[in-house]
Amino acid sequence: MSNAMSASQPSSRIASLLQARIGTSQVLPHVAKSWDRCLNRYSMEPDAERRTVVLDAASVRARQETMGELLGVARAEMENLYEQIAGSGYAVILSDAEAVVLSAITDPQAKRDFRSAGLWVGAVWSEQNEGTNGLGTAIAERAPVTVYCGEHFRRYNAGLSCCGAPILDVDGGVLAVLDASAASTSDTRLVQSHTMALVSMSANLIARCHFLSRFRDAWVLRFHSRAEFVGLLHEALMAIDEHGCILAVNDAAIVQLGMSTREQLVGRGIDTVLPLDFAALEQRAANEPATLWPMRDIAYGRRFFANARAPQGRRVTASQAAAAPAEAQVAPSRRHVGGDPRMQHNLNCGRQLFGRRVPILLQGATGTGKEVFAKALHRASSWAEKPFVAVNCAAIPEALIESELFGYTRGAFTDAAREGHMGKIRQSSGGTLFLDEIGDMPLALQTRLLRVLEEHEIVPLGGDTAIPVDLHVISASHHDLLAMVQAGTFREDLYYRLNGITLELPPLRERTDKRELIVTLLREERGDGEPPRIDDAAMERLLTHPWPGNIRQLRNVLRTAAALCGERGRIGLEHLGREFELPREHGSSAPAETARGDDAAGPLRTAERDALMHELERMHWNISRTAATLGVSRNTLYRKIRKHRIVLPG
Numbered sequence: 001m002s003n004a005m006s007a008s009q010p011s012s013r014i015a016s017l018l019q020a021r022i023g024t025s026q027v028l029p030h031v032a033k034s035w036d037r038c039l040n041r042y043s044m045e046p047d048a049e050r051r052t053v054v055l056d057a058a059s060v061r062a063r064q065e066t067m068g069e070l071l072g073v074a075r076a077e078m079e080n081l082y083e084q085i086a087g088s089g090y091a092v093i094l095s096d097a098e099a100v101v102l103s104a105i106t107d108p109q110a111k112r113d114f115r116s117a118g119l120w121v122g123a124v125w126s127e128q129n130e131g132t133n134g135l136g137t138a139i140a141e142r143a144p145v146t147v148y149c150g151e152h153f154r155r156y157n158a159g160l161s162c163c164g165a166p167i168l169d170v171d172g173g174v175l176a177v178l179d180a181s182a183a184s185t186s187d188t189r190l191v192q193s194h195t196m197a198l199v200s201m202s203a204n205l206i207a208r209c210h211f212l213s214r215f216r217d218a219w220v221l222r223f224h225s226r227a228e229f230v231g232l233l234h235e236a237l238m239a240i241d242e243h244g245c246i247l248a249v250n251d252a253a254i255v256q257l258g259m260s261t262r263e264q265l266v267g268r269g270i271d272t273v274l275p276l277d278f279a280a281l282e283q284r285a286a287n288e289p290a291t292l293w294p295m296r297d298i299a300y301g302r303r304f305f306a307n308a309r310a311p312q313g314r315r316v317t318a319s320q321a322a323a324a325p326a327e328a329q330v331a332p333s334r335r336h337v338g339g340d341p342r343m344q345h346n347l348n349c350g351r352q353l354f355g356r357r358v359p360i361l362l363q364g365a366t367g368t369g370k371e372v373f374a375k376a377l378h379r380a381s382s383w384a385e386k387p388f389v390a391v392n393c394a395a396i397p398e399a400l401i402e403s404e405l406f407g408y409t410r411g412a413f414t415d416a417a418r419e420g421h422m423g424k425i426r427q428s429s430g431g432t433l434f435l436d437e438i439g440d441m442p443l444a445l446q447t448r449l450l451r452v453l454e455e456h457e458i459v460p461l462g463g464d465t466a467i468p469v470d471l472h473v474i475s476a477s478h479h480d481l482l483a484m485v486q487a488g489t490f491r492e493d494l495y496y497r498l499n500g501i502t503l504e505l506p507p508l509r510e511r512t513d514k515r516e517l518i519v520t521l522l523r524e525e526r527g528d529g530e531p532p533r534i535d536d537a538a539m540e541r542l543l544t545h546p547w548p549g550n551i552r553q554l555r556n557v558l559r560t561a562a563a564l565c566g567e568r569g570r571i572g573l574e575h576l577g578r579e580f581e582l583p584r585e586h587g588s589s590a591p592a593e594t595a596r597g598d599d600a601a602g603p604l605r606t607a608e609r610d611a612l613m614h615e616l617e618r619m620h621w622n623i624s625r626t627a628a629t630l631g632v633s634r635n636t637l638y639r640k641i642r643k644h645r646i647v648l649p650g
C-alpha cells in the first residue's frame with residue numbers, strides 16, 4: 001500500500017474494531033464522536049507509535065503571555081484542586097485552546113509516569129495529535145469530558161484516566177482547558193466521576209473570575225432563580241454598558257433566561273429582557289447595594305433574584321466602596337514604573353493578581369527595573385505598610401544563603417557568641433518577600449524554599465519548632481527559568497509555585513517612554529535642586545542608544561553627565577562619554593585612549609563599565625564590598641571608577 005493511501009485510510013485491526021463500536025450503546029456518545037473524528041476526519045492510526053509534539057520554551061512562554069492574568073487566576077485554582085485530589089496519583093493540567101499544556105501540578109511520586117505519558121509543559125494534546133483525550137476532546141466538544149483508559153483513541157494512551165473541562169471565554173468560545181489526569185490508575189469510573197465534578201467546578205470558577213475581571217469597567221448584573229446562589233459559582237452574569245446595552249452573558253445566564261444562544265441576548269437593551277432600565281439599575285445599586293432585588297424576566301415571567309456590581313473605580317456608595325477589593329482602591333502608578341504601555345499592562349495585571357496573593361515571577365534583562373517594579377506592586381498592595389524584604393540570591397555567598405533566608409537560633413553555630421537571626425523570610429512575613437535572581441539559588445535550598453512556600457511555616461537552622469509565616473512572594477530572574485526547568489537546573493515544582501504569572505519587563509531600547517524616564521532620572525539625581533537641562537542632540541543620542549545595561553546604565557550615564565555639566569549647566573553630547581561619540585569616518589585618527597594603548601574602546605570598555613556599575617549598585621556603592629565581590633583591591637577599584645568616569649552618589 002502506498003504511503004498516501006495509508007495516511008488517508010487507517011487500516012489496522014484496532015481501527016476496524018473502534019469503527020464497529022461507534023454508535024453502539026457500549027461507548028459514551030462523546031467518545032464515539034471523538035473516535036469518529038479521529039478515524040474519519042483526521043485519518044489517524046490507533047496503534048501508531050507515540051510521537052508527542054512538544055513546543056520549545058519560547059513558544060510556551062509566548063502562549064502563557066497571551067493568556068495574561070488568566071494564567072495566574074487559573075494557577076491559584078489549580079492548587080486548590082490539586083490539594084483536594086492530592087495523593088490519588090493525579091496531575092492537574094492547564095492547556096490553552098489549542099491543547100498546548102501551559103501549566104501543570106504533578107504528584108511528585110508519579111512525575112516519571114507523567115513524563116513518559118507525554119504530559120508535560122509544552123506538549124500538544126489536540127485531538128489531531130493525540131486522538132481522544134481529556135484536553136483535546138474537551139475542546140472539540142466544548143464540554144466537560146471523561147476519557148477513561150481504553151476510551152483513549154491512541155493505544156499507547158490507554159493507561160491514562162482524564163477529566164477535562166473547558167474554561168469558557170466571555171463570548172462562549174474555549175479559552176483554556178483544565179484537566180486532572182492519572183498516568184496509571186486503579187480508580188473506578190465512580191471515583192473518576194467525582195474528580196470530574198471537582199474539575200468542572202474549578203473550570204467554572206476560573207471562567208467566572210475571568211468574566212468579572214474582563215468586565216471590570218462595566219456594570220455586571222448577577223442573578224439566579226434561587227437567592228442563595230447569587231454571588232456563588234452557578235450565578236448568571238450579564239455585563240452591561242452605560243447605555244444599558246448587554247455586552248456579554250455567561251452560559252448560566254442563557255440557561256436561566258430560557259434562551260438557547262448568546263446572540264439572543266448580547267446587543268439587546270437590558271430593559272427588553274428584564275423589567276429594569278439602566279437608570280433603575282444605577283439607582284438600585286446606589287440605594288440597595290446589599291439587598292437582592294426580586295424580579296421577573298419579560299419573556300417567560302420567571303422569578304429571579306439579582307444584584308449589580310458597579311464598574312470598578314466607580315464608587316456608588318460608601319458601603320460598596322468598602323466592599324471593593326483592596327487592590328482596586330490603589331491606582332496603578334505610572335510615576336513608579338514609567339508610562340510604557342507594556343509596563344502599564346504589567347502593572348495592572350500584576351497589581352490585580354498580587355493583591356489576590358498570586359505569586360509573581362518577573363523576567364527581564366539586568367537593569368530593566370525588576371526590583372523597582374516589585375516595590376511598585378508592594379506599594380499598591382493592601383499590605384503596603386508591612387516590610388518589603390529583598391534578597392538577592394546571586395549576591396549572597398552560597399554558604400550564607402540558607403542562614404540569611406531561613407534564619408538561625410542562638411547557639412546554632414559553634415560560635416557561641418553569635419546571636420540568633422530571624423532570617424529574611426520571617427522578616428518579610430505579612431509584607432512582601434522579593435527573591436531576586438532566583439535562578440541562582442542552589443538546588444538544595446530550592447527544595448527548602450519550596451517546603452516553606454507549601455507549608456507556610458519555617459524552621460530556623462538549629463531550631464526544632466516550626467514558625468508560621470504569611471508570605472507574598474515576588475521572584476525575579478534574568479535567566480530564562482522555564483529553560484532552566486527543561487535543562488533540569490531549576491526545580492519544576494518550585495517554578496510553578498513561584499510562577500502564578502510571569503511578567504516580562506521589556507528592555508530599555510524597546511520602551512516608548514525613554515524621554516519620560518530620562519526626565520525622571522535627572523530629577524532624582526538633583527533631589528530637591530533644579531534638574532539639569534539637556535540639549536536636543538544629547539537627548540536624541542540617548543533616545544536612539546541601544547542600552548545594553550538598560551535603565552541602570554541610563555541612570556549612570558545621566559549621573560555622570562549631570563556631574564560633568566555643573567550645577568547650572570546643560571547636558572550636551574560632550575558630557576555623555578565615549579560610547580555616545582559619533583562613529584569616526586574611515587581614515588580618521590583613532591580615539592585618543594586607544595592611541596595611548598589603553599584598554600580597547602567600544603564594546604569591551606562599555607561592558608567593563610556596565611559590569612562595574614552593576615556591582616557597585618548591587619553593593620549599594622560600598623567600595624570595600626564591591627572590591628571584595630569583584631576580587632580586586634580597593635585601589636584598583638578606585639582606579640577603574642576614575643577611568644570610567646563613574647560618579648559616586650553624593
Ligand SMILES: Nc1ncnc2c1ncn2[C@@H]1O[C@H](COP(=O)(O)OP(=O)(O)OP(=O)(O)O)[C@@H](O)[C@H]1O
Pocket residue numbers: 335336337338364365366367368369370371372373436478517520521551552555614
Ligand atoms: N521606572 C523607573 N524610574 C526610574 N528609575 C528606574 C525605573 N526602573 C528602574 N529604575 C532604576 O534602574 C536601576 C535598575 O533597577 P532595578 O535594580 O530595579 O533593576 P533589576 O532589573 O532588578 O536589575 P538586576 O537584574 O541587575 O537586579 C535602578 O537604579 C533603578 O532605580
